[in-house]
Amino acid sequence: MFARVVWLVLRKDLMVEVRSLEIAYTTLFFAVSCVLVFAFALVQEGQPPVDGAAGILWISIAFAGTLALGRAFERERQSETLRALLLAPAARPAVYVGKLLGIITLLVAGEIVLVPLVALLFQAPLLSRPIWLAVILLSGTIGFSAVGTLFAAMLVRARSRDVLLPVLLYPITVPVIIAGVRATAALLQPDVDAEILRFWLSLLVCFDIVFVTLALWTFESLMTD
């Protein structure tokens, strides 16, 4: 039952997105502009800052992710379809997981485009160890999206929701940013310090487990009046 509801919600979200591709195109373009702004701001005399690529990548993902979250839930608000999802006998946590997976899919799709772009513009060997990078990006994305999906959902009926989402989201996801950037930067070194990489990766995974659990636990009470 749980898995079925998750699959239904995820499939519905992907179908809706594929029809218009609105969120995909706009947030991707936004992320690219972000990267360019950073390039103009930070590259001096053709030299990008040392380790800059890692930071810029993650910041762009965070900004674009916040935008995507806002838009995704704005869509649910328009026809009050989030209400319809809550009316169904489906378990509320299942609805949350379904929406979470949809957001993660969207962000990962964006990252696939962003990583080569950042690698190119900042001459950073991001693609030299692709599997490690994929694991780091995925666990960071899961953590960011877990908190973001919950906050965006709970803010759907609140006033000032557009500005409140980043205000609430960024302080809570600081560990994700720190761990993600440091792990990516460690990957960019010629000799990878496996010790450091393992540490940051396990922090990310811990964060994911703790916060997905917390979100599942509190989703029901946060969404009822």
Place this chain on the structure above:
Amino acid sequence: MIGVDFDDLTVDEVSRHFGRRRALSRVTFRATRGTLLGLLGTNGAGKSTLLAMLAMLLRPSAGRIRYGAFDSTTPEPSLRASVGVLGHDLFLYPELTASENLEFFAGLYAVNDPSAAAAHALELAGLADRANDTVSSFSRGMRQRVALERALIHRPRLLLLDEPFTGLDDGSGAALAARLRTLRESGSIIVLATHDLDLVEGLLDRAIFLRDGRMMDVVDRPDGLRSMYRDIMSRGRESSGGEKRG
């Protein structure tokens, strides 16, 4: 019927306030199977708030709502499976087609064979030929018909409708009224909120008149709704409070 079943709906001294604003004040009524109950009142009278509470989206500040033996405060997901809601905002995804919308909600409500149920529902709505068109291309009346089918696809015992006649032309309005009669005959409990008195003339088994969150009157088998409404709503403007009967 997928969820738990019940024979009656009891609303017992239910109140709801938001901060210091009282949205509903001590509403009490009971409806058994095969009843079409109307909530009549102006905008802001509390109709939507009451419907939200009946749909278990909102909790009462005071009082209880009982579905047969089940209380709304004990979380019972299968109770939600017995309630269908046609909201003012229709709850349809504009980017999806009519059949995709219906199949999604059928799946969500664990209906057997969602695609067959969706196809059947579209036939009932008279929109089988538009099954593969996106909802955004539909007129308001057509969307209303799809939304009604969406609310009914899991064959709920309790059907809640918020201003269902909005945007419907005479033909569609009459069709909706006929559909509601059929549902009543088959034993559903229907609660309908509207300020459109002409269209529900002769349709209601019981009318509850709301003003400023208060029940002004309850009338069984109401007749001549317009004049009744005028009388009841102007009551109590000189004196304080209203009477309850019925």
Place this chain on the structure above:
Amino acid sequence: MPTWFTPATALCGLMFAVSPFLIANAPYESTMGLVQKIFYVHLPSAWMFLIAAIVCGVASVRFLFRGDARHDRLAWAAAELVVLFGIVTLVTGPLWARKAWGVWWQWDVRLTASLIGWMVSVAYLLLRKYGGPGSDKLAAGLALFGMANVPFIYISVNYWRTIHPTTSVVPTLPTSFGLPLWFSTVTFLLLFVLLLRARVRLEEQRAQLDSLYLSADA
């Protein structure tokens, strides 16, 4: 207000008036000299910052799962005190650091983690002020997440720092400054309790006013 409130306020005021003398007469710290004395304000306010955060977190969790409005009022009042004592801590810390080590900010673990915690409580207040109806529950959710985040913030900031080339000297707790430190701590604690009580009282009165309005309407 309870009967102990006014005498306690008087006592608190007295203690604040007396404390500069105690601090001035405290033993001089050999390496840092006069500047170190700001420590008597910095440390107690850091502790109050921490206590307020814990109160806010616990009250929020209880409110989220029980729905009792008293816990919500306590959580809100505690959050305001987190911001207040946080400001004192985050201002006195750099003031001390500047004089002691020549830099305003050194990404010291505790200071950085405190800054992030402080930002979460500011976010809490913004949510309550601008979130509209229902924001009491949402803020409680935020507080819960903020509390759960504390170990992660601490670990990540700590490890993040050690890779940085800068070194920082974070002083260990001086052990020989007994009386002035305890006096300051008790004074701040009394202030904390008084402010909390007053703020909760304000919310209680608002709630009473709301219910009076409601009953007048019935």
